[in-house]
Amino acid sequence: MNASEPADPGLLVLAQDFREALRHSIYLVRRLDADGELSAAQLSTLKMLMDSGPATGAGASSAAGVRVGEIARNLGVKVPSATEQIIKLERAGLARREPDPEDSRAVRVRLTQAGRTAVESANERRNAVMAGILASLPDADRAALAAALPVIGRINATLQA
Secondary structure (H helix, E strand, O other): OOOOOOOOOOHHHHHHHHHHHHHHHHHHHOOOOOOOOOHHHHHHHHHHHHHHOOOOOOOOOOOOEEEEEHHHHOOOHHHHHHHHHHHHHHHOEEEEEEEOOOEEEEEEEEHHHHHHHHHHHHHHHHHHHHHHHOOOOHHHHHHHHHHHHHHHHHHHHHHHH
């Protein structure tokens, strides 16, 4: 279906309900680690960098890194806002900006080992909280959630493409 075709009303309702559930879940997941040292935006940025490649050694960084413009797009912010977050992460020793070897005008941001450690620590805390919440659900609800995850993954893949 393209934008000029009328959408199925049932699909529009499902789309709205799904988007609202995701939006609300994002707010709640960000609160799982509200007492952590990193903001949700900083943690999202570090996770993006972590997904781009492994960090190695004491001060080493990931192999590929991520361009600042891509970080801004993924966070849904303008480049200056993303740059501000990156500067804070760099000052904390969690990320490092380097020239892009493929484009002298661009900068890539790489995760340091300290950044990887910070993400892993935050993930452990968040996962423990979420596991406690999931443990309170009936088996049928946990099974339904597990069955929905591949569908959500396919939706994410479509959005990413």
